[in-house]
Amino acid sequence: MNEYVDAAFRAVVLYFIIIISLRLLGKKDISQLALQDFVLILLISKSLYNDAGLGPGITMVLTLAIINYIMDWILFKSKKARKIIVGEPxxxxxxxxxxxxxxxxxxxxxxxxxxxxxxxxxxxxxxxxxxxxxxxxxxxxxxx
The missing domain is CATH 3.30.240.20 (bsu07140 like domains)
Structure with missing residues (x-):
């Protein structure tokens, strides 16, 4: 059970580290893909090649999907969050x-x-x- 909690925690931390890193790169480097979708793709691909085993890998993928859904909802509802995470023209x-x-x-x-x-x-x-x-x-x- 502890390995599942660890996998979920790592997914959350990695998600936000990558979002912040990509945001610092600037708009021209992100292309047409929404930032959170790009992060989700990166992390899911990483979790599939993780040596932790199938159970923690599935936990990580599900955690990432939930985080992505919550992030989409927050960005939809909050102009301030959109400004911080997505930026402005x-x-x-x-x-x-x-x-x-x-x-x-x-x-x-x-x-x-x-x-x-x-x-x-x-x-x-x-x-x-x-x-x-x-x-x-x-x-x-x-x-x-």
């Missing part, structure tokens, strides 16, 4: 002007910004009124 270009401080804060290079604009069909920064780095890592663009 960041304005990169405002009224046609690139905001270097925002690029630095998000660890985004000018080349990456320009590539993101091209993906949205804009060849020149001068054609862009607003560019926003969304919480999922994609860049939304509003033309002039």
């Amino acid at each position: 960041v304005v990169l270009i405002e009224n046609g002007n690139v905001l270097p401080k925002a690029l630095n804060c998000e660890k985004l290079t000018m080349d990456e910004l320009i590539a993101g604009l091209r993906k949205q069909g804009y060849e020149k920064i001068q054609d862009v009124k607003w560019a926003i780095l969304e919480t999922g890592g994609e860049i939304s663009v509003i033309g002039k």
